[in-house]
Amino acid sequence: MHGEEGLSTTHEMYLKVLYRQQMENEVGRVRDLAKGLGVTPGTVCAVLKKLEHAGLVLHDHYGTVKLTPAGIRMAECVVRRFDIIRGLLIEVFGLDTGAAEVDACTMEHAVSPATINRMESMLQLVRTGEIVVQPLHQVGPSVSTCSDCEVTGTCQAVAGVERSRSQGKRS
Amino acid sequence: MHGEEGLSTTHEMYLKVLYRQQMENEVGRVRDLAKGLGVTPGTVCAVLKKLEHAGLVLHDHYGTVKLTPAGIRMAECVVRRFDIIRGLLIEVFGLDTGAAEVDACTMEHAVSPATINRMESMLQLVRTGEIVVQPLHQVGPSVSTCSDCEVTGTCQAVAGVERSRSQGKRS
DNA sequence: ACATGTTGTTTGGTATGTCAAACAAAATTT
DNA sequence: AAATTTTGTTTGACATACCAAACAACATGT
Numbered sequence: 496m497h498g499e500e501g502l503s504t505t506h507e508m509y510l511k512v513l514y515r516q517q518m519e520n521e522v523g524r525v526r527d528l529a530k531g532l533g534v535t536p537g538t539v540c541a542v543l544k545k546l547e548h549a550g551l552v553l554h555d556h557y558g559t560v561k562l563t564p565a566g567i568r569m570a571e572c573v574v575r576r577f578d579i580i581r582g583l584l585i586e587v588f589g590l591d592t593g594a595a596e597v598d599a600c601t602m603e604h605a606v607s608p609a610t611i612n613r614m615e616s617m618l619q620l621v622r623t624g625e626i627v628v629q630p631l632h633q634v635g636p637s638v639s640t641c642s643d644c645e646v647t648g649t650c651q652a653v654a655g656v657e658r659s660r661s662q663g664k665r666s
Numbered sequence: 667m668h669g670e671e672g673l674s675t676t677h678e679m680y681l682k683v684l685y686r687q688q689m690e691n692e693v694g695r696v697r698d699l700a701k702g703l704g705v706t707p708g709t710v711c712a713v714l715k716k717l718e719h720a721g722l723v724l725h726d727h728y729g730t731v732k733l734t735p736a737g738i739r740m741a742e743c744v745v746r747r748f749d750i751i752r753g754l755l756i757e758v759f760g761l762d763t764g765a766a767e768v769d770a771c772t773m774e775h776a777v778s779p780a781t782i783n784r785m786e787s788m789l790q791l792v793r794t795g796e797i798v799v800q801p802l803h804q805v806g807p808s809v810s811t812c813s814d815c816e817v818t819g820t821c822q823a824v825a826g827v828e829r830s831r832s833q834g835k836r837s
Numbered sequence: 838a839c840a841t842g843t844t845g846t847t848t849g850g851t852a853t854g855t856c857a858a859a860c861a862a863a864a865t866t867t
Numbered sequence: 868a869a870a871t872t873t874t875g876t877t878t879g880a881c882a883t884a885c886c887a888a889a890c891a892a893c894a895t896g897t
Contacts (some may be wrong), residue, residue, distance in 0.1 A: 503853075505853080524875090525875060525876090534854085536874075537855085537858090537878090538856070541854080542853095542854075556862095557876080588781065590780060590784060594781070601776040601777075602773060604776070605772040605773045605775070606773065610761060613755075613761060617799070626798070626799055628797055674884090676884065696844075697843090697845080706887080707844075707846080708886070712847090712883095712885085727846085727892090728891085728892055728893070839896105842894085843892100844894090846892090847889080849888090852883100855880100855882085859876100859878075860875100860876080860877070860878090861874100861875080861877090863872100863874075863875090864871100864872080865870100865871080865872075866870085867869095867871100
Protein backbone atom coordinates (compact mmCIF):
# COMPACT_ATOMS: atom_id res chain seq x y z
CA MET A 496 0.00 0.00 0.00
CA HIS A 497 2.73 2.44 0.85
CA GLY A 498 4.82 1.55 -2.14
CA GLU A 499 8.01 2.77 -0.53
CA GLU A 500 10.46 0.12 0.45
CA GLY A 501 12.95 2.06 2.46
CA LEU A 502 15.23 4.96 1.71
CA SER A 503 18.98 4.67 1.43
CA THR A 504 21.15 6.22 4.08
CA THR A 505 22.09 8.86 1.56
CA HIS A 506 18.52 9.80 0.82
CA GLU A 507 17.68 9.94 4.51
CA MET A 508 20.56 12.31 5.06
CA TYR A 509 19.48 14.56 2.22
CA LEU A 510 15.97 14.74 3.62
CA LYS A 511 17.18 15.40 7.14
CA VAL A 512 19.52 18.21 6.19
CA LEU A 513 16.95 19.72 3.87
CA TYR A 514 14.35 19.57 6.61
CA ARG A 515 16.56 21.32 9.12
CA GLN A 516 17.56 24.01 6.68
CA GLN A 517 13.96 24.65 5.79
CA MET A 518 13.09 25.00 9.47
CA GLU A 519 15.59 27.84 9.69
CA ASN A 520 15.75 29.31 6.22
CA GLU A 521 12.38 28.89 4.62
CA VAL A 522 13.90 28.35 1.19
CA GLY A 523 16.17 25.46 0.23
CA ARG A 524 19.08 26.02 -2.09
CA VAL A 525 21.35 23.50 -3.71
CA ARG A 526 24.52 25.11 -2.42
CA ASP A 527 23.36 24.99 1.19
CA LEU A 528 22.38 21.37 0.88
CA ALA A 529 25.75 20.60 -0.63
CA LYS A 530 27.51 22.40 2.17
CA GLY A 531 25.42 20.76 4.85
CA LEU A 532 26.03 17.32 3.43
CA GLY A 533 29.67 17.78 2.61
CA VAL A 534 29.26 16.95 -1.08
CA THR A 535 29.47 18.94 -4.29
CA PRO A 536 26.51 20.74 -5.86
CA GLY A 537 26.66 18.40 -8.84
CA THR A 538 26.08 15.44 -6.60
CA VAL A 539 23.18 17.14 -4.89
CA CYS A 540 21.63 17.84 -8.27
CA ALA A 541 21.78 14.21 -9.24
CA VAL A 542 20.33 12.95 -5.97
CA LEU A 543 17.59 15.58 -5.97
CA LYS A 544 16.36 14.15 -9.24
CA LYS A 545 15.81 10.82 -7.57
CA LEU A 546 14.17 12.34 -4.54
CA GLU A 547 11.90 14.34 -6.80
CA HIS A 548 11.07 11.24 -8.76
CA ALA A 549 10.23 9.53 -5.48
CA GLY A 550 7.83 12.35 -4.66
CA LEU A 551 9.79 13.57 -1.65
CA VAL A 552 10.99 16.96 -2.88
CA LEU A 553 10.05 19.59 -5.41
CA HIS A 554 12.91 21.10 -7.30
CA ASP A 555 12.45 23.99 -9.69
CA HIS A 556 15.11 24.19 -12.35
CA TYR A 557 17.65 26.75 -11.26
CA GLY A 558 15.31 27.44 -8.41
CA THR A 559 14.29 26.34 -4.97
CA VAL A 560 14.19 22.96 -3.32
CA LYS A 561 11.26 22.08 -1.11
CA LEU A 562 10.20 18.97 0.73
CA THR A 563 6.79 17.63 -0.19
CA PRO A 564 4.45 16.60 2.63
CA ALA A 565 5.66 13.04 2.14
CA GLY A 566 9.24 14.26 2.28
CA ILE A 567 8.53 16.14 5.47
CA ARG A 568 7.06 13.04 7.07
CA MET A 569 10.10 11.00 6.14
CA ALA A 570 12.48 13.70 7.30
CA GLU A 571 10.70 13.91 10.62
CA CYS A 572 11.15 10.20 11.07
CA VAL A 573 14.87 10.54 10.57
CA VAL A 574 15.12 13.53 12.86
CA ARG A 575 13.12 11.71 15.50
CA ARG A 576 15.47 8.75 15.30
CA PHE A 577 18.45 11.05 15.56
CA ASP A 578 17.07 12.89 18.55
CA ILE A 579 16.20 9.72 20.43
CA ILE A 580 19.55 8.09 19.79
CA ARG A 581 21.40 11.27 20.62
CA GLY A 582 19.52 11.61 23.88
CA LEU A 583 20.11 8.00 24.74
CA LEU A 584 23.82 8.15 24.06
CA ILE A 585 24.21 11.27 26.17
CA GLU A 586 21.74 10.76 28.99
CA VAL A 587 21.86 7.01 29.35
CA PHE A 588 25.24 5.95 28.05
CA GLY A 589 27.05 9.04 29.22
CA LEU A 590 28.82 9.98 26.02
CA ASP A 591 29.84 13.53 25.40
CA THR A 592 27.74 15.57 23.02
CA GLY A 593 30.12 15.53 20.10
CA ALA A 594 30.66 11.80 20.05
CA ALA A 595 26.98 11.18 20.64
CA GLU A 596 25.98 13.26 17.67
CA VAL A 597 28.44 11.67 15.30
CA ASP A 598 27.29 8.22 16.32
CA ALA A 599 23.63 9.12 16.34
CA CYS A 600 24.00 10.33 12.79
CA THR A 601 25.28 6.94 11.72
CA MET A 602 22.96 4.88 13.87
CA GLU A 603 19.83 6.76 12.87
CA HIS A 604 19.84 4.82 9.60
CA ALA A 605 20.29 1.46 11.24
CA VAL A 606 17.49 1.07 13.76
CA SER A 607 14.09 -0.47 13.10
CA PRO A 608 10.87 1.10 14.34
CA ALA A 609 10.68 -1.49 17.10
CA THR A 610 14.11 -0.60 18.38
CA ILE A 611 13.69 3.14 18.18
CA ASN A 612 10.45 2.87 20.09
CA ARG A 613 12.11 0.92 22.85
CA MET A 614 14.90 3.42 22.94
CA GLU A 615 12.39 6.19 23.28
CA SER A 616 10.69 4.43 26.16
CA MET A 617 13.99 3.90 27.89
CA LEU A 618 14.95 7.51 27.48
CA GLN A 619 11.63 8.57 28.90
CA LEU A 620 11.96 6.28 31.90
CA VAL A 621 15.43 7.61 32.61
CA ARG A 622 14.22 11.18 32.30
CA THR A 623 11.36 10.61 34.71
CA GLY A 624 13.68 8.88 37.12
CA GLU A 625 11.98 5.52 36.91
CA ILE A 626 15.27 4.05 35.83
CA VAL A 627 18.51 5.27 37.34
CA VAL A 628 21.73 4.87 35.43
CA GLN A 629 24.31 7.01 37.19
CA PRO A 630 26.70 4.09 37.56
CA LEU A 631 27.34 4.15 33.86
CA HIS A 632 28.73 7.64 33.96
CA GLN A 633 31.44 6.46 36.29
CA VAL A 634 32.80 3.93 33.88
CA GLY A 635 35.26 6.47 32.60
CA PRO A 636 35.69 8.23 29.34
CA SER A 637 35.45 6.04 26.28
CA VAL A 638 37.99 3.41 27.12
CA SER A 639 39.17 1.82 23.93
CA THR A 640 39.36 -1.86 24.74
CA CYS A 641 39.49 -2.63 21.07
CA SER A 642 42.45 -1.12 19.31
CA ASP A 643 41.83 -2.99 16.08
CA CYS A 644 38.46 -1.76 15.02
CA GLU A 645 39.04 1.92 14.61
CA VAL A 646 35.53 2.36 13.44
CA THR A 647 35.18 5.98 12.63
CA GLY A 648 31.86 7.69 12.27
CA THR A 649 30.92 7.10 8.67
CA CYS A 650 28.29 9.74 8.65
CA GLN A 651 28.78 12.10 5.73
CA ALA A 652 27.31 15.14 7.38
CA VAL A 653 29.96 16.84 9.41
CA ALA A 654 29.46 16.82 13.13
CA GLY A 655 29.19 20.57 12.99
CA VAL A 656 25.93 20.37 11.15
CA GLU A 657 24.43 18.26 13.88
CA ARG A 658 25.87 20.36 16.62
CA SER A 659 24.82 23.70 15.23
CA ARG A 660 21.25 22.58 14.98
CA SER A 661 20.60 20.58 18.06
CA GLN A 662 21.86 22.98 20.66
CA GLY A 663 20.71 26.35 19.59
CA LYS A 664 21.26 27.66 16.13
CA ARG A 665 24.67 29.17 15.61
CA SER A 666 25.95 30.58 12.34
CA MET B 667 50.52 3.77 12.33
CA HIS B 668 47.74 1.32 11.77
CA GLY B 669 47.22 2.26 8.15
CA GLU B 670 43.68 0.96 8.06
CA GLU B 671 41.01 3.61 7.89
CA GLY B 672 37.90 1.62 8.46
CA LEU B 673 36.23 -1.24 6.66
CA SER B 674 33.04 -0.94 4.69
CA THR B 675 29.91 -2.56 6.02
CA THR B 676 30.25 -5.12 3.28
CA HIS B 677 33.78 -6.04 4.22
CA GLU B 678 32.86 -6.30 7.87
CA MET B 679 30.06 -8.67 6.99
CA TYR B 680 32.34 -10.82 4.88
CA LEU B 681 34.83 -11.06 7.72
CA LYS B 682 32.16 -11.84 10.28
CA VAL B 683 30.55 -14.60 8.28
CA LEU B 684 33.92 -16.03 7.35
CA TYR B 685 34.97 -15.98 10.98
CA ARG B 686 31.89 -17.81 12.14
CA GLN B 687 32.14 -20.41 9.44
CA GLN B 688 35.78 -21.05 10.26
CA MET B 689 34.88 -21.51 13.92
CA GLU B 690 32.58 -24.33 12.89
CA ASN B 691 34.04 -25.69 9.68
CA GLU B 692 37.77 -25.23 9.79
CA VAL B 693 37.97 -24.56 6.07
CA GLY B 694 36.35 -21.66 4.28
CA ARG B 695 34.85 -22.10 0.86
CA VAL B 696 33.51 -19.55 -1.54
CA ARG B 697 30.12 -21.17 -1.90
CA ASP B 698 29.50 -21.18 1.86
CA LEU B 699 30.46 -17.58 2.15
CA ALA B 700 28.15 -16.75 -0.73
CA LYS B 701 25.33 -18.64 0.91
CA GLY B 702 25.95 -17.10 4.31
CA LEU B 703 25.99 -13.61 2.88
CA GLY B 704 23.15 -14.04 0.46
CA VAL B 705 25.19 -13.08 -2.58
CA THR B 706 26.50 -14.96 -5.61
CA PRO B 707 29.87 -16.72 -5.71
CA GLY B 708 31.08 -14.31 -8.35
CA THR B 709 30.53 -11.40 -6.04
CA VAL B 710 32.35 -13.17 -3.23
CA CYS B 711 35.28 -13.76 -5.52
CA ALA B 712 35.58 -10.11 -6.34
CA VAL B 713 35.34 -8.96 -2.75
CA LEU B 714 37.80 -11.59 -1.56
CA LYS B 715 40.37 -10.06 -3.86
CA LYS B 716 40.06 -6.79 -2.04
CA LEU B 717 40.14 -8.40 1.37
CA GLU B 718 43.21 -10.33 0.34
CA HIS B 719 44.82 -7.18 -0.94
CA ALA B 720 44.04 -5.58 2.41
CA GLY B 721 45.84 -8.43 4.16
CA LEU B 722 42.75 -9.74 5.90
CA VAL B 723 42.28 -13.09 4.15
CA LEU B 724 44.32 -15.64 2.24
CA HIS B 725 42.63 -17.05 -0.78
CA ASP B 726 44.19 -19.88 -2.79
CA HIS B 727 43.06 -19.99 -6.37
CA TYR B 728 40.32 -22.57 -6.67
CA GLY B 729 41.10 -23.36 -3.08
CA THR B 730 40.41 -22.38 0.48
CA VAL B 731 39.72 -19.06 2.10
CA LYS B 732 41.28 -18.24 5.44
CA LEU B 733 41.36 -15.21 7.65
CA THR B 734 44.79 -13.85 8.43
CA PRO B 735 45.58 -12.93 12.04
CA ALA B 736 44.69 -9.34 11.16
CA GLY B 737 41.45 -10.57 9.62
CA ILE B 738 40.64 -12.54 12.72
CA ARG B 739 41.20 -9.50 14.90
CA MET B 740 38.89 -7.42 12.74
CA ALA B 741 36.27 -10.14 12.62
CA GLU B 742 36.34 -10.47 16.38
CA CYS B 743 35.70 -6.76 16.69
CA VAL B 744 32.62 -7.08 14.53
CA VAL B 745 31.39 -10.15 16.38
CA ARG B 746 31.96 -8.41 19.68
CA ARG B 747 29.93 -5.44 18.53
CA PHE B 748 27.17 -7.73 17.34
CA ASP B 749 27.07 -9.66 20.58
CA ILE B 750 26.97 -6.56 22.75
CA ILE B 751 24.27 -4.88 20.70
CA ARG B 752 22.27 -8.07 20.50
CA GLY B 753 22.46 -8.53 24.26
CA LEU B 754 21.53 -4.94 24.86
CA LEU B 755 18.52 -5.04 22.57
CA ILE B 756 17.25 -8.22 24.19
CA GLU B 757 18.17 -7.79 27.83
CA VAL B 758 17.86 -4.06 28.21
CA PHE B 759 15.44 -2.95 25.54
CA GLY B 760 13.30 -6.05 25.69
CA LEU B 761 13.19 -6.88 22.00
CA ASP B 762 12.58 -10.41 20.89
CA THR B 763 15.54 -12.39 19.67
CA GLY B 764 14.75 -12.26 15.97
CA ALA B 765 14.25 -8.53 15.80
CA ALA B 766 17.26 -7.94 18.01
CA GLU B 767 19.52 -9.95 15.75
CA VAL B 768 18.38 -8.28 12.57
CA ASP B 769 18.92 -4.87 14.11
CA ALA B 770 22.19 -5.80 15.75
CA CYS B 771 23.47 -6.90 12.38
CA THR B 772 22.78 -3.47 10.95
CA MET B 773 23.86 -1.49 13.97
CA GLU B 774 27.12 -3.36 14.44
CA HIS B 775 28.57 -1.33 11.59
CA ALA B 776 27.41 1.99 12.95
CA VAL B 777 28.77 2.29 16.47
CA SER B 778 32.08 3.82 17.47
CA PRO B 779 34.40 2.21 19.99
CA ALA B 780 33.30 4.71 22.61
CA THR B 781 29.66 3.81 22.17
CA ILE B 782 30.16 0.09 22.06
CA ASN B 783 32.19 0.27 25.25
CA ARG B 784 29.44 2.16 27.02
CA MET B 785 26.93 -0.35 25.75
CA GLU B 786 29.05 -3.13 27.10
CA SER B 787 29.25 -1.47 30.49
CA MET B 788 25.52 -0.97 30.55
CA LEU B 789 24.88 -4.56 29.65
CA GLN B 790 27.20 -5.69 32.40
CA LEU B 791 25.53 -3.49 34.99
CA VAL B 792 22.14 -4.82 34.00
CA ARG B 793 23.39 -8.38 34.17
CA THR B 794 24.85 -7.92 37.62
CA GLY B 795 21.68 -6.24 38.77
CA GLU B 796 23.28 -2.88 39.45
CA ILE B 797 20.81 -1.36 37.06
CA VAL B 798 17.26 -2.60 36.92
CA VAL B 799 15.24 -2.12 33.78
CA GLN B 800 12.16 -4.28 34.11
CA PRO B 801 9.80 -1.40 33.45
CA LEU B 802 10.88 -1.33 29.84
CA HIS B 803 9.62 -4.79 29.21
CA GLN B 804 6.14 -3.65 30.12
CA VAL B 805 6.01 -1.05 27.41
CA GLY B 806 4.38 -3.51 25.10
CA PRO B 807 5.47 -5.18 21.95
CA SER B 808 7.05 -2.89 19.40
CA VAL B 809 4.41 -0.23 19.09
CA SER B 810 4.78 1.41 15.73
CA THR B 811 4.29 5.08 16.46
CA CYS B 812 5.84 5.94 13.17
CA SER B 813 3.99 4.56 10.20
CA ASP B 814 5.97 6.54 7.66
CA CYS B 815 9.46 5.28 8.19
CA GLU B 816 9.17 1.64 7.45
CA VAL B 817 12.81 1.18 8.01
CA THR B 818 13.52 -2.43 7.38
CA GLY B 819 16.65 -4.18 8.49
CA THR B 820 19.09 -3.54 5.72
CA CYS B 821 21.46 -6.21 6.82
CA GLN B 822 22.38 -8.45 3.92
CA ALA B 823 23.01 -11.56 5.94
CA VAL B 824 19.77 -13.34 6.51
CA ALA B 825 18.57 -13.45 10.06
CA GLY B 826 18.92 -17.20 9.96
CA VAL B 827 22.64 -16.93 9.82
CA GLU B 828 22.70 -14.87 12.98
CA ARG B 829 20.24 -17.05 14.74
CA SER B 830 21.84 -20.34 13.93
CA ARG B 831 25.11 -19.18 15.33
CA SER B 832 24.34 -17.17 18.37
CA GLN B 833 22.14 -19.55 20.26
CA GLY B 834 23.86 -22.85 20.04
CA LYS B 835 25.13 -24.11 16.80
CA ARG B 836 22.46 -25.81 14.75
CA SER B 837 22.96 -27.29 11.32
C1' DA C 838 40.30 -42.29 -18.23
C1' DC C 839 36.83 -39.73 -19.19
C1' DA C 840 32.15 -37.94 -18.62
C1' DT C 841 29.50 -35.56 -15.36
C1' DG C 842 28.54 -32.61 -11.86
C1' DT C 843 30.14 -29.35 -8.57
C1' DT C 844 32.66 -25.45 -7.36
C1' DG C 845 35.34 -21.28 -8.51
C1' DT C 846 36.50 -17.42 -11.59
C1' DT C 847 35.86 -14.08 -15.10
C1' DT C 848 33.30 -11.07 -17.91
C1' DG C 849 29.96 -7.73 -19.03
C1' DG C 850 26.39 -5.22 -17.29
C1' DT C 851 23.65 -2.43 -13.66
C1' DA C 852 22.72 0.88 -9.84
C1' DT C 853 24.43 4.18 -6.26
C1' DG C 854 26.80 7.86 -4.95
C1' DT C 855 30.58 10.55 -5.55
C1' DC C 856 33.94 14.29 -7.88
C1' DA C 857 35.98 17.61 -11.24
C1' DA C 858 35.35 20.39 -14.66
C1' DA C 859 32.73 22.29 -18.43
C1' DC C 860 28.84 24.79 -19.21
C1' DA C 861 24.31 27.56 -18.34
C1' DA C 862 21.47 30.62 -15.84
C1' DA C 863 20.67 34.17 -12.55
C1' DA C 864 22.02 37.93 -9.69
C1' DT C 865 24.83 41.77 -8.67
C1' DT C 866 27.91 45.60 -9.62
C1' DT C 867 29.08 49.44 -11.63
C1' DA D 868 22.94 47.07 -19.98
C1' DA D 869 27.27 44.81 -19.93
C1' DA D 870 30.58 42.55 -17.20
C1' DT D 871 31.41 39.84 -13.36
C1' DT D 872 30.33 36.76 -9.83
C1' DT D 873 27.59 33.42 -7.89
C1' DT D 874 24.79 29.56 -8.24
C1' DG D 875 22.97 25.50 -10.65
C1' DT D 876 23.31 21.74 -14.05
C1' DT D 877 25.41 18.50 -17.02
C1' DT D 878 28.96 15.49 -18.42
C1' DG D 879 32.44 12.09 -18.04
C1' DA D 880 34.85 9.52 -14.88
C1' DC D 881 35.47 6.56 -10.84
C1' DA D 882 34.72 3.10 -6.88
C1' DT D 883 31.77 -0.12 -4.65
C1' DA D 884 28.96 -3.89 -4.71
C1' DC D 885 26.03 -6.57 -6.91
C1' DC D 886 24.02 -10.22 -10.72
C1' DA D 887 23.79 -13.45 -14.69
C1' DA D 888 25.94 -16.16 -17.49
C1' DA D 889 30.00 -17.90 -19.76
C1' DC D 890 33.93 -20.33 -18.78
C1' DA D 891 37.68 -23.01 -16.09
C1' DA D 892 39.19 -26.20 -12.74
C1' DC D 893 38.50 -29.90 -9.83
C1' DA D 894 36.38 -34.14 -8.01
C1' DT D 895 34.00 -38.41 -8.60
C1' DG D 896 31.69 -42.47 -10.38
C1' DT D 897 31.78 -46.11 -12.98
